[in-house]
Amino acid sequence: MKGGYIGKILVVDVGDGSYKVIDWTTEKDEWLKFIGGRGFGAKMIWEHTGKYTDPLGPENILVLAAGPLTGLPVPGPRISVCSLSPLTGIWGDSAVGGYAGLKLKQCGYDAVVIKGWRKKFAYLYVSDDCVELRDASHIVGKGSIEAQEELRKEHGSGVATLTIGPAGENLVLFACVTSDYGRQSGRTGTGAVMGSKGLKAVVFDGDAEVPVADREGLLRLLEEAKERIIENRELFGQFSRYGTMMTLDWAQDVACLPTRNFAESVFEGAEGISASTVEMKVMRGKRGCFACPIACRTISEVKLNGETFYLDGPEYETMALLGSNLGVSNVDDLVAAHYLCDHYGMDAISAGVVVGFAIECAQRGLLTLDGLKPEWGNRDTILSLLERIAYRRGIGGILAEGVRRAAEIIGGGCENYAMHVKGLEQSGYETRAAPGMSLAYGTCDVGAHHNRSTIIGWESRNDRLGTGREKVEVQILLQHQRSLFDALGVCRFPWCETKLPFEYYVGFYVAATGINLSEKEILKASERIFNLTRMISVRRGVSRKDDYPPKRVFNEPLPSGPFKGVKLDAESYERMLDTYYELRGWSRDGIPTREKLEELGILELVEKGI
Amino acid sequence: MVAFRSARLNFYLNTTLFESKPNFEKENSNGSRRIFLMPERCTACMLCMVACAVEHTSSLNPSSARLRVENKLPTAEVIFLENCDLCESLGVDMPACVQKCPKGALRLR
Ligand code: SF4
Ligand code: SF4
Ligand code: SF4
Numbered sequence: 001m002k003g004g005y006i007g008k009i010l011v012v013d014v015g016d017g018s019y020k021v022i023d024w025t026t027e028k029d030e031w032l033k034f035i036g037g038r039g040f041g042a043k044m045i046w047e048h049t050g051k052y053t054d055p056l057g058p059e060n061i062l063v064l065a066a067g068p069l070t071g072l073p074v075p076g077p078r079i080s081v082c083s084l085s086p087l088t089g090i091w092g093d094s095a096v097g098g099y100a101g102l103k104l105k106q107c108g109y110d111a112v113v114i115k116g117w118r119k120k121f122a123y124l125y126v127s128d129d130c131v132e133l134r135d136a137s138h139i140v141g142k143g144s145i146e147a148q149e150e151l152r153k154e155h156g157s158g159v160a161t162l163t164i165g166p167a168g169e170n171l172v173l174f175a176c177v178t179s180d181y182g183r184q185s186g187r188t189g190t191g192a193v194m195g196s197k198g199l200k201a202v203v204f205d206g207d208a209e210v211p212v213a214d215r216e217g218l219l220r221l222l223e224e225a226k227e228r229i230i231e232n233r234e235l236f237g238q239f240s241r242y243g244t245m246m247t248l249d250w251a252q253d254v255a256c257l258p259t260r261n262f263a264e265s266v267f268e269g270a271e272g273i274s275a276s277t278v279e280m281k282v283m284r285g286k287r288g289c290f291a292c293p294i295a296c297r298t299i300s301e302v303k304l305n306g307e308t309f310y311l312d313g314p315e316y317e318t319m320a321l322l323g324s325n326l327g328v329s330n331v332d333d334l335v336a337a338h339y340l341c342d343h344y345g346m347d348a349i350s351a352g353v354v355v356g357f358a359i360e361c362a363q364r365g366l367l368t369l370d371g372l373k374p375e376w377g378n379r380d381t382i383l384s385l386l387e388r389i390a391y392r393r394g395i396g397g398i399l400a401e402g403v404r405r406a407a408e409i410i411g412g413g414c415e416n417y418a419m420h421v422k423g424l425e426q427s428g429y430e431t432r433a434a435p436g437m438s439l440a441y442g443t444c445d446v447g448a449h450h451n452r453s454t455i456i457g458w459e460s461r462n463d464r465l466g467t468g469r470e471k472v473e474v475q476i477l478l479q480h481q482r483s484l485f486d487a488l489g490v491c492r493f494p495w496c497e498t499k500l501p502f503e504y505y506v507g508f509y510v511a512a513t514g515i516n517l518s519e520k521e522i523l524k525a526s527e528r529i530f531n532l533t534r535m536i537s538v539r540r541g542v543s544r545k546d547d548y549p550p551k552r553v554f555n556e557p558l559p560s561g562p563f564k565g566v567k568l569d570a571e572s573y574e575r576m577l578d579t580y581y582e583l584r585g586w587s588r589d590g591i592p593t594r595e596k597l598e599e600l601g602i603l604e605l606v607e608k609g610i
Numbered sequence: 611m612v613a614f615r616s617a618r619l620n621f622y623l624n625t626t627l628f629e630s631k632p633n634f635e636k637e638n639s640n641g642s643r644r645i646f647l648m649p650e651r652c653t654a655c656m657l658c659m660v661a662c663a664v665e666h667t668s669s670l671n672p673s674s675a676r677l678r679v680e681n682k683l684p685t686a687e688v689i690f691l692e693n694c695d696l697c698e699s700l701g702v703d704m705p706a707c708v709q710k711c712p713k714g715a716l717r718l719r
Contacts (some may be wrong), residue, residue: 073660073670099656099681106673157680158673181683209671219664226712284684286713288655290672293712295653299684310683 001025002514003213004068005036010109010131012124014197015058015116017133024110032515033601035487035522036067038093039529040111041082045091046532046609048115051539055086055189056171056196058117064162064202065111067489068513069505070101071210073222075292076491077101079162081185083193087173087350087402088423088447090537092188095451095486096162097289098180100204103160107206118198121169123151127205136200141166144178144345151203159205165345167390168195172400174350174425178342182312183289186347188424188446189402213514221507226293229498236294239497240286243296244316245275251320251429254460255561256437258325258430260376261356262419262552265430266561269329269377273319277331287312289491296493302339303332311339320428321352326359327376337382344390349449350402353425355385357403357417358395366414370394419550421448422542429456431553433464433563436471438549439576443479445533448549451486452530453478454496467572472579477523484526528600531592535606544590547577636690643696644719645708647688651715654679654686661710665700677707688716 001007007025012018024031034043041063053059063082070077078095085092104112107126114124121136139147144165151161160179168175168191175191176184185191212218230236238246251257252270259267271277278300288295302309314322314335322328322337341348359381361367362374370388372381388396398406403425407418419426424447431438440453455475463471481502485492488509494500506519517525534542548554549568557567581588585596597603635646656679659672667674676694680687697705708716 073657073672102672106671157682158678180681207671207673209669209674212670215668215670218670230712285650286653287681287686288653290656291660292653292655293657295655295713297653301684312683 001028001211003211004072004509004512006105006108006110006210008109009040009111009113010126011113011115012131012133013116014114014118014122014124014133014199019131033525034529034532035484035525036110037065037070037078037487037489038080038082038095038483038533039487039525040065041080041093042091042529042532042536043605044113045082045084046536046605049084050609053084055084055089055193058115058197060084060193062114062190062193062197063111064104064114066101066104067487069508070489071105072212072218072512073291074490074508075294075494076289077105077291078486078489078491079104079185080486080489081177081190083188083190084540085188085190085424085446086171086192086196087189090422090540090542091533092190092446093486093533094176094185094187094190094446096177096179096183096185097491098160098183099290100160100162100179100183101489102290103204103206105206105210106208107204108208112202114194114197114199117196121198121200123201123203124199125155125203125205128208139200140169143343144168145181145343147201148178148181151201155203155205159203161201161203163201163345164191164194165343165390167344167346168192169200170390170392170400171195172346172389172392173402173405174347174354175345176347178345180312181310182342184342184347186349187449187451189347191345212512214511218508218511221504221511225494225500225504228504229293229494229500232499235498239296239493240294242275242279243298244497245278245298245314245319247316248274248319251316255563256429256431256434256456256460258320258426258428260327261325261353261360261417262426262430262550263360263556264560265433265558265563267324267329269327270324272329273323273331273334278314281331282335284310292491292494294494294498296497300335302335304336304339309339311335311342313342314338317428318348318352321349322382325352325356326382328382329377330379333377333379333382336379337386340383340386344386346390349427350425351386351389353419354389354399354403354406355382357406357419358385358399360417361410361414364414366412367395367410416551416555419448419552421549422546424448426550429454431456431549432558432568433566434459435465435467435568435572435576436475438553438568438573439472439475439580441549442547442577443580445530445537452483454482465566467576469579472576472583475580476583479530480523480526483530484522487526487529524600528602531596531600532602532606534592538591539610542590544577544588547590548573634688634690636694636696638696638698643698645690645696645705646717646719648715648717649685649687651713652679652686652688653713653715654681655712658688658707658711658716661706665697665706
């Protein structure tokens with residue numbers, strides 16, 4: 001390989017600590033088709049898991065995959081953490097930022113695969129010349145940030161760590177993997193997979209150079225890209241000051257801010273948790289991931305039980321799900337809840353939805369909360385529920401299963417209030433008055449997440465309530481563009497938030513790897529990955545029946561706000577879904593057709609695994 | 611893109627958020643050249659490390675830079691290594707790390 005890629009994948013069996021290094025360049029065409037990152041993850045999960053693999057069993061694998069741009073000074077390295085999700089039972093991936101991607105590549109691997117399982121917790125130490133499982137008894141039980149600090153003390157502060165907290169150890173199904181204080185591979189419960197394997201942490205301690213095909217060319221492009229980003233002064237200024245937090249005001253404006261378990265779409269207390277309030281009251285600094293001139297991340301101060309902690313956050317999703325969605329209008333309560341999620345190592349989005357669900361069900365008399373008051377915005381209730389979930393105590397034991405399973409266990413009609421798609425809790429957009437975004441959640445490959453498409457932005461600019469063909473076309477393009485960033489292994493914000501043209505990323509890829517791909521070809525690769533992740537889920541039972549947004553969206557008209565009385569029309573949704581499948585070349589039942597798979601060049605691979 | 615409403619925000623756009631005192635620094639032998647960091651401005655993006663590596667080792671490897679950035683909360687730290695010569699060997703007015711810092715956190719005096 002000329003550059004970008006290292007050409008090696010490390011496979012570690014945590015059962016006995018044995019490992020092997022795969023040189024994938026011997027089958028390079030088979031791998032390059034999938035670009036890297038989540039693409040490599042999809043290929044490996046397709047090949048090494050099956051229809052009946054238990055996501056929390058030893059046969060499931062956890063893939064930590066960087067992409068060809070990860071570790072080069074392209075803004076924001078990302079590691080895609082891929083696995084079969086214990087929360088949804090299907091394909092799951094979530095990307096984590098900070099520095100871990102850089103360090104993983106500097107160890108000399110494109111990806112690290114964890115397989116097997118062990119009883120006693122250990123952590124994995126990887127450097128340029130060493131792969132070792134080490135005893136983790138000194139960090140077991142510690143919060144994910146404490147554990148990281150402990151490891152950095154031990155191995156020097158130059159290392160990057162991926163850790164899980166108590167939630168991961170206790171197999172909370174939406175536990176996450178944490179890096180750099182508060183960068184999370186949040187979604188789909190990858191932390192529980194890590195916990196099930198008996199792996200408390202991974203330490204990357206590499207210093208090697210990541211090869212690059214055309215160094216001068218890449219540097220020139222990066223310099224140009226930086227100019228392009230900065231030249232857009234207003235956008236750059238806002239985004240680097242507020243990061244995704246500024247989405248809150250917008251979501252309130254266009255009425256898609258999830259409020260009180262998605263019952264409403266505008267929140268009267270939004271001012272109290274808005275970006276400017278965060279800035280005035282709790283913000284203490286800004287952070288950027290490696291090589292990122294934007295630095296959108298906020299550092300804020302948290303007061304908990306009289307002590308001061310620092311939080312890498314909040315950002316829009318946590319503000320929406322732990323804020324408005326729980327009726328919280330006090331920024332101190334918001335950051336406290338966020339900090340606890342990070343500390344316990346669980347996905348703040350899922351946690352927010354689960355807690356909202358619990359409060360609503362309790363208010364409706366379907367559930368009791370171990371004596372906690374079922375009130376919106378009640379700090380005590382929220383923080384106690386988070387703790388109970390992390391340690392699976394009392395009602396937390398049920399909630400730790402995620403809203404889908406919790407609703408099944410509790411029964412009594414409470415599935416009407418369970419906001420999820422395919423078992424994954426819905427992220428921060430309320431969609432009754434946004435058919436496109438409903439479709440985005442319905443068809444996202446991991447469940448109700450916005451990482452594959454946030455067409456709501458386009459919708460609110462162009463055609464909010466329409467259900468036409470154009471919207472579906474834009475949706476598919478977005479699904480390919482956005483998920484490509486997780487394959488390239490870099491942050492997508494410079495593109496989607498500060499409007500760096502997409503061509504630059506094609507240019508980065510070409511300069512880094514020396515492989516000439518056009519924009520069309522690279523998007524085709526992204527489509528290929530999307531189809532393969534779909535097949536992974538199809539193999540495990542997913543079809544059209546799973547591609548619907550939560551029931552609430554169809555059943556309950558919005559009670560307030562500019563779209564009062566609006567709900568999603570079931571018939572037009574069906575029509576959109578038909579169009580979506582047709583445009584994707586999938587059957588009416590949502591299964592990729594032979595012709596489509598053939599066209600994408602993965603028919604053989606798929607047939608081998610069926 | 612979002613049209614942000616707050617007037618406060620526009621006011622803040624080009625102003626400094628955090629007041630800070632100079633800290634982590636490096637001086638040459640005769641005291642004529644000094645670099646220092648304003649920690650509250652530093653975002654730990656490590657672009658200074660990349661710049662140093664590019665100028666002095668012709669590689670993109672931040673680990674070969676002559677300074678280290680450590681991401682700590684609430685403020686990051688920058689440590690100049692022994693072999694940092696304040697770019698005097700390059701004969702440039704502006705050291706690479708200072709020039710490429712996107713937040714103006716590294717200063718030359
Ligand atoms: S835009 Fe934000 S999330 Fe993306 S790389 Fe930069 S700091 Fe990290
Ligand atoms: S002054 Fe020059 S040599 Fe020293 S750290 Fe900065 S770029 Fe490197
Ligand atoms: S380039 Fe500037 S902001 Fe970035 S780490 Fe270096 S000193 Fe800090």
